[in-house]
Amino acid sequence: MKLLRKILYPFSLIYGSITAIRNYLYNNNHMQSTKFKTPIIVVGNLSVGGTGKTPQIEYLIRLLKDNFKVAVLSRGYKRKSKGFVLANETVNAETIGDEPFQYYKKFETIKVGVDANRVNGINQLKQLQSSPEVILLDDAYQHRKVDAGFNILLTSYNNLYVDDAMLPTGNLRENISGAERAKVIIVTKCPQDLDEETQFKIAQKLKPTLYQTVFFTTIDYAQSVKGNKEIKIDDLKNYEVLLVTGIANPVPLTNFLNSKGIIYSHLEYPDHYFFSEKDIADIKNKFNKLNSKNKIILTTEKDYMRTFDKFDYLHYLPIKTKFINHKTDFDNLINTYVEQSSRNS
Incomplete structure (x- = not known):
């Protein structure tokens, strides 16, 4: 990692110089x-x-x-x-x-x-x-x-x-x-x-x-996950959960689920990811292999906006700041x- 940083450092200097010049031009009204x-x-x-x-x-x-x-x-x-x-x-x-x-x-x-x-x-x-x-x-x-x-x-x-x-x-x-x-x-x-x-x-x-x-x-975090029905967070302990995320940093979410004692498998995708037909088939296949009758696919609210019409049993966890x-x-x-x-x- 240290070696990679050393290799990339000159490019950071170039990029930083470009953004600094741009900000200088705006700050001094040379760019409108x-x-x-x-x-x-x-x-x-x-x-x-x-x-x-x-x-x-x-x-x-x-x-x-x-x-x-x-x-x-x-x-x-x-x-x-x-x-x-x-x-x-x-x-x-x-x-x-x-x-x-x-x-x-x-x-x-x-x-x-x-x-x-x-x-x-x-x-x-x-x-x-x-x-x-x-x-x-x-x-x-x-x-x-x-x-x-x-x-x-x-x-x-x-x-x-x-x-x-x-x-x-x-x-x-x-x-x-x-x-x-x-x-x-x-x-x-x-x-x-x-x-x-x-x-x-x-x-x-x-x-x-x-x-x-x-x-x-x-x-x-909300006290319930939402989907075709609401499930209380505490009741998720009784479910097999397949967590699917396509956000920049899912760590706060996984930390929250861990703190609640929820057992889950996690499929992690890049931020703002649009799922291909193959991705959807893979997710459905993994979900179908879960043994419990009580099972859901859980995602974030942002991911839900891209996937709500793709899966049955799909739920999301609302958040507020x-x-x-x-x-x-x-x-x-x-x-x-x-x-x-x-x-x-």
């Missing part, structure tokens, strides 16, 4: 960013994958949807369509991507759009008959063509960006100095019992600027930004 009157909130990270952007977007939707007309705009990673697509009853995970499809299915009152060109996507949303009063940009921290009013930077508890390295040696998309663009830094996937002393030490390690606030969240403390402070920051920006628009 578009600023919108509509409040724009970005949720993203400095690294690739696995920091909990989806549950954080859903947290913001729940926070805002009763008082504002909310829209979510995503790139629609690995979708099979091009250009701007507005979610409607004809779309699925293949046409708009698994995460946008999840937002669309869960929240009936919001608008969900996908577009690799975020400026165009925002303009398309603003032209709707019922135009949004706040737009959430999913995974757009490096999309500097949009000058967002509020940037939320996520970093995983077990892989802080300050401990990471630039691609391809590590997982960083840009230098850690990019964290300075954030209004809020959220350390995600923390242990539920993370004490304030440890929080303080982590915050010191991140070295936030004077205008930044650091928050800490954990994964809040939960602030360990200072939840009200975070909510107030978001609401104040949206309210003030709305008055000025």
